[in-house]
Amino acid sequence: MGLKALSKAKAATIYEVARHAGVSIATVSRALRDSELVTPATRERVRQAVEALNYTPNQLGRSLAEGRHAANGIVFPDLTGPYYAEVVLGYEEAASELGRSVLILATRRRRDAEAAVLDLAGRVDGLAVMGNTVDDTVVAAIAATGTPLVLLARPPIDGVDTIRTRNERTAAVLADHLVAHGHRRVVFVGDPTASPDMAGRHAGLARALRRHGLPAPDVVACAFDVEAGERAAGRLAALRPDAAVCANDEVALGVLLATGAAGGRVPEDLAVTGWDDVLAARFAGLTTVSQPMRALGATAARWLHARITERTAGPGRAPARRRVLPTRLVVRRSCGLHPDHPPGGTT
Amino acid sequence: MGLKALSKAKAATIYEVARHAGVSIATVSRALRDSELVTPATRERVRQAVEALNYTPNQLGRSLAEGRHAANGIVFPDLTGPYYAEVVLGYEEAASELGRSVLILATRRRRDAEAAVLDLAGRVDGLAVMGNTVDDTVVAAIAATGTPLVLLARPPIDGVDTIRTRNERTAAVLADHLVAHGHRRVVFVGDPTASPDMAGRHAGLARALRRHGLPAPDVVACAFDVEAGERAAGRLAALRPDAAVCANDEVALGVLLATGAAGGRVPEDLAVTGWDDVLAARFAGLTTVSQPMRALGATAARWLHARITERTAGPGRAPARRRVLPTRLVVRRSCGLHPDHPPGGTT
DNA sequence: GTGAAAGCGCTAACAC
DNA sequence: GTGTTAGCGCTTTCAC
Numbered sequence: 001m002g003l004k005a006l007s008k009a010k011a012a013t014i015y016e017v018a019r020h021a022g023v024s025i026a027t028v029s030r031a032l033r034d035s036e037l038v039t040p041a042t043r044e045r046v047r048q049a050v051e052a053l054n055y056t057p058n059q060l061g062r063s064l065a066e067g068r069h070a071a072n073g074i075v076f077p078d079l080t081g082p083y084y085a086e087v088v089l090g091y092e093e094a095a096s097e098l099g100r101s102v103l104i105l106a107t108r109r110r111r112d113a114e115a116a117v118l119d120l121a122g123r124v125d126g127l128a129v130m131g132n133t134v135d136d137t138v139v140a141a142i143a144a145t146g147t148p149l150v151l152l153a154r155p156p157i158d159g160v161d162t163i164r165t166r167n168e169r170t171a172a173v174l175a176d177h178l179v180a181h182g183h184r185r186v187v188f189v190g191d192p193t194a195s196p197d198m199a200g201r202h203a204g205l206a207r208a209l210r211r212h213g214l215p216a217p218d219v220v221a222c223a224f225d226v227e228a229g230e231r232a233a234g235r236l237a238a239l240r241p242d243a244a245v246c247a248n249d250e251v252a253l254g255v256l257l258a259t260g261a262a263g264g265r266v267p268e269d270l271a272v273t274g275w276d277d278v279l280a281a282r283f284a285g286l287t288t289v290s291q292p293m294r295a296l297g298a299t300a301a302r303w304l305h306a307r308i309t310e311r312t313a314g315p316g317r318a319p320a321r322r323r324v325l326p327t328r329l330v331v332r333r334s335c336g337l338h339p340d341h342p343p344g345g346t347t
Numbered sequence: 348m349g350l351k352a353l354s355k356a357k358a359a360t361i362y363e364v365a366r367h368a369g370v371s372i373a374t375v376s377r378a379l380r381d382s383e384l385v386t387p388a389t390r391e392r393v394r395q396a397v398e399a400l401n402y403t404p405n406q407l408g409r410s411l412a413e414g415r416h417a418a419n420g421i422v423f424p425d426l427t428g429p430y431y432a433e434v435v436l437g438y439e440e441a442a443s444e445l446g447r448s449v450l451i452l453a454t455r456r457r458r459d460a461e462a463a464v465l466d467l468a469g470r471v472d473g474l475a476v477m478g479n480t481v482d483d484t485v486v487a488a489i490a491a492t493g494t495p496l497v498l499l500a501r502p503p504i505d506g507v508d509t510i511r512t513r514n515e516r517t518a519a520v521l522a523d524h525l526v527a528h529g530h531r532r533v534v535f536v537g538d539p540t541a542s543p544d545m546a547g548r549h550a551g552l553a554r555a556l557r558r559h560g561l562p563a564p565d566v567v568a569c570a571f572d573v574e575a576g577e578r579a580a581g582r583l584a585a586l587r588p589d590a591a592v593c594a595n596d597e598v599a600l601g602v603l604l605a606t607g608a609a610g611g612r613v614p615e616d617l618a619v620t621g622w623d624d625v626l627a628a629r630f631a632g633l634t635t636v637s638q639p640m641r642a643l644g645a646t647a648a649r650w651l652h653a654r655i656t657e658r659t660a661g662p663g664r665a666p667a668r669r670r671v672l673p674t675r676l677v678v679r680r681s682c683g684l685h686p687d688h689p690p691g692g693t694t
Numbered sequence: 695g696t697g698a699a700a701g702c703g704c705t706a707a708c709a710c
Numbered sequence: 711g712t713g714t715t716a717g718c719g720c721t722t723t724c725a726c
Contacts, residue, residue, distance in 0.1 A: 011492045013719060024697045029721060039695060054491045059469040060416065061719025064407045064702045071450070071470070079439070081626075085432035092426070092453050096463065101470060103418070104449050106439050116443065123406040123418070123448060144401045145358045226626070253630065279573070280627035283600065360703060371713045376705060386711060408703025411718045698725080709714075 012053040014061075021049035032057065071101040072304055073124040074297075075117055075133050078108040080225070081250055082278050083293060084130070087152065090297030091128060098305045100125070107133040114138050121147050126304035128152055128297075132195040148307035150300045154196050161303050161321045165291045167197055170327045171204025172211075174245065174273060174289065177329065179212050181336035183242035183271055188217045189232050189255060190224070190247020198247050201275060205245055220244075222251060229254020237262070242271060243335070249274035249281045249288055256284055256334065267336045277330050287335035291327050299323065359400040361408075368396035379404065418448040419651055420471040421644075422464055422480050425455040427572070428597055429625050430640060431477070434499065437644030438475060445652045447472070454480040461485050468494050473651035475499055475644075479542040495654035497647045501543050508650050508668045512638045514544055517674045518551025519558075521592065521620060521636065524676065526559050528683035530589035530618055535564045536579050536602060537571070537594020545594050548622060552592055567591075569598060576601020584609070589618060590682070596621035596628045596635055603631055603681065619681045634682035638674045646670065 018025040023042060031038045031046035038046075049055070063069050072095050076084045092102045105120050107113035117134050118141070121127055126148040129139055136157055143149050149160050156162040178186060186209060192202035206216045218239050222232035229251035236244055236255065246252035252274030259270055266272050274281055277290035303321065310318065365372040370389060378385045378393035385393075396402070410416050419442050423431045439449045452467050454460035464481050468474055468489045476486060478500040486504055490496050496507050503509040525533060533556060539549035553563045565586050569579035576598035583591055583602065593599035599621030606617055613619050621628055624637035650668060657665065 011494070015719080025720080026698080026722080027696055030696085033721090037695070042695075054488060056465055056469045056489075056492055058719050059466070060407055060411045061702090062721075064411050064704090064719075065721040067702065067721095069407065079432050079436035082429065082432070085426050085429070088451075089426035089453065092451060093456065096452070096457065101467065102451050104435075104439060104451055105443070106436065109440065110443065118403055119406070120448065122403045141401060142403075145403055147358070250626075253626070256630075278626065279597075279600070280625075280630045283603075283627045283631040362703080372704080373706080373714075374712055377712085380705090384711070389711075405703050408718090409705075411703075411720090412705040414705095414718065696726085698723105700721105700723085702720090704718090705716105707714105707716085710712085 011058065012055040014057070017046065017049045017053055017055050020053060021045045069123060069125045070099065071103055071124045072126045072301060073103040073105065073120045074128040075105045075107060075120065076130040077132050078106055083276050086293035087130070087297040090294035091301045094298035094301035098301065118142065121145070125308045128300040128304065130154065131197060148304050150303050152296060152300055156322060159320050163296060163299055163323045163325065165296060165325045166327045167200030168204035168207070170289050170329060171201045172208035173329050175205050175208030177331065178243045178271060178335060181271065183336070184214060185241045186217045186243045186245060187220055187236055187239055187241040189220045189222055189229065189236060189244050189251055191221045192219060201247060217245065224248055224250060226250045226254040226257070230258040233258030244270060244272045246272065246274050249276045249278045249286060252286055252288070253280055253284055256286065266334050271336050272334045285333040287332045288330050289327050290330050292325050295325060358405065359402040361404070364393065364396045364400055364402050367400060368392045416470060416472045417446065418450055418471045419473045419648060420450040420452065420467045421475040422452045422454060422467065423477040424479050425453055430623050433640035434477070434644040437641035438648045441645035441648035445648065465489065468492070472655045475647040475651065477501065478544055495651050497650050499643060499647055503669060506667050510643060510646055510670045510672065512643060512672045513674045514547030515551035515554070517636050517676060518548045519555035520676050522552050522555030524678065525590045525618060525682060528618065530683070531561060532588045533564045533590045533592060534567055534583055534586055534588040536567045536569055536576065536583060536591050536598055538568045539566065548594060564592065571595055571597055573597045573601040577605040580605030591617060591619045593619065593621050596623045596625045596633060599633055599635070600627055600631055603633065613681050614683045618683050624677050632680040634679045635677050636674050637677050639672050642672060
């Protein structure tokens with residue numbers, strides 16, 4: 001409404017294209033999509049008008065008329081570290097192959113995560129929600145509106161699809177491995193209450209130790225980054241453990257760093273393991289667990305697509321799906337010296 | 348149109364809320380936003396109706412009416428490795444603080460990147476486009492529609508805001524450092540033509556070497572991941588260099604791995620440097636360059652916001668902005684042994 | 695094959 | 711303070 005209205009370039013609309021081409025907006029719309037119902041000559045006129053006016057259809061108008069967003073959302077806590085980035089990447093890749101845009105939302109560092117997620121839900125046809133972001137009431141509210149949802153790495157909710165990665169069982173395998181190395185005093189470094197994944201890792205560890213007749217692991221609570229791991233190392237050392245099973249690789253790398261700085265040797269004085277198999281784990285010789293993060297995201301996108309299309313075309317709603325993706329122990333030298341895994345090996 | 352229409356939960360609209368609350372849709376709309384223009388009693392009735400119907404406003408309708416998307420887009424090649432993830436994170440954080448959703452688009456592995464970017468442009472109020480994604484004609488076409496744009500890590504285009512990180516100058520500093528270590532035969536591992544960033548790193552290196560009276564660096568072309576670096580190591584060794592300046596950390600880590608596997612020692616037999624300062628660089632003792640990736644993304648989001656708001660409120664269009672963010676050499680042991688930087692130091 | 699017109703869900707004048 | 715109504719840009723019957 002100011003003076004220099006000219007300076008505000010205004011995107012062309014379908015009306016201007018229609019006028020420029022001497023046809024109706026319906027014809028323009030058809031020429032841009034229906035293909036076969038328009039004369040080649042007309043189509044060409046429209047094409048030229050589009051070109052001349054540098055026209056790009058406004059997706060809002062289109063989506064509103066079509067009753068769909070052609071977009072999916074994904075909610076995750078953060079994007080630091082490769083874990084979430086990989087999941088998002090897998091999701092984006094699969095979604096865009098299915099012709100859908102992707103909206104992202106990081107909840108960490110956000111006071112109004114709940115409102116943001118609800119808002120996001122109003123902008124998409126389907127939504128993936130990761131572990132530690134918003135609580136079940138929010139998820140349930142969204143599900144109740146009919147928006148297809150898939151839960152990633154979090155406990156199932158009635159009627160909602162869920163995909164997780166194997167935590168308990170692989171944690172138990174890891175524990176068996178540590179026990180085979182002769183480690184007896186095992187400590188869990190991380191916060192079992194912070195997310196379902198963490199709870200599962202801790203539970204699997206405890207279960208396996210008990211099976212071996214060993215006491216439950218002490219827990220050194222800490223956040224999930226390298227610095228937290230470094231800080232936790234002191235409290236950890238006070239417990240005089242044989243092995244530190246860390247909640248993820250970042251924490252394990254922090255423990256590695258701090259232990260080295262304090263003159264301790266890994267694995268001779270302390271075995272250390274992580275989770276995720278980030279790139280740095282390879283260079284630190286860290287024993288860890290690799291997860292199919294890309295597949296997690298891609299599966300979510302495909303399931304959502306199925307749900308979205310079944311809403312309009314399908315014979316009704318299929319029952320909620322559940323899937324647990326396998327994880328794999330990656331043995332390197334930080335868990336103890338192996339004859340068959342020479343130190344420095346990078347698997 | 349099927350039989351079981353019931354099974355297709357339909358999101359409530361503002362009309363149903365209005366009917367349920369016994370008011371008009373305008374009142375509902377106001378109660379949901381205007382605040383002060385509605386009686387507390389009315390507001391409460393509306394609130395209850397919203398709750399009862401589990402109503403979430405459809406953002407399409409809202410945005411169409413308001414003439415804005417309240418969303419920003421960002422286009423990047425990929426999300427593997429921390430580089431882009433960090434940029435995207437910084438962007439998302441800043442954008443969501445400004446009340447905008449974020450749409451992402453990865454162009455790698457996409458045959459129709461151009462169409463996808465144009466489509467994205469129609470879904471947002473502003474768009475950030477990173478280095479190696481689509482070419483200038485696409486960018487120019489979008490700019491011509493009036494959609495605010497900011498270019499990241501790519502050469503400026505007339506009238507479009509651009510933010511880059513310092514490549515040439517820091518590459519020269521790195522080169523000086525290598526020369527000070529006594530290295531004379533320096534090879535660039537990477538593809539200078541692959542992106543503006545890479546071109547700048549190569550150019551800065553060449554310039555500094557020339558200044559020292561040394562020949563221009565040989566180039567071992569390679570892609571940008573660890574495996575590419577490992578494969579490049581053979582061709583690299585054939586050149587018998589003193590130092591390998593790698594295009595990024597992934598490549599450098601690949602060279603490190605392959606050199607070690609072949610029995611070579613770093614830095615005694617070969618100095619190696621990277622770029623980006625990924626987490627693994629710290630554990631590999633890799634000399635590298637750290638970039639303010641988060642700030643890159645955040646700045647982009649803020650500039651876009653300013654452009655978007657000036658479109659409707661401002662006194663006209665401000666001239667295109669340019670910014671180069673500083674980068675910093677991170678010296679570790681892979682570039683040569685320092686008295687003041689003991690091997691194993693992690694800066 | 696093409697045009698006219700009715701919405702899609704919402705906001706914002708403009709009345710009352 | 712609240713209701714009516716005219717769009718926002720597009721798709722899609724329904725006529726011609």
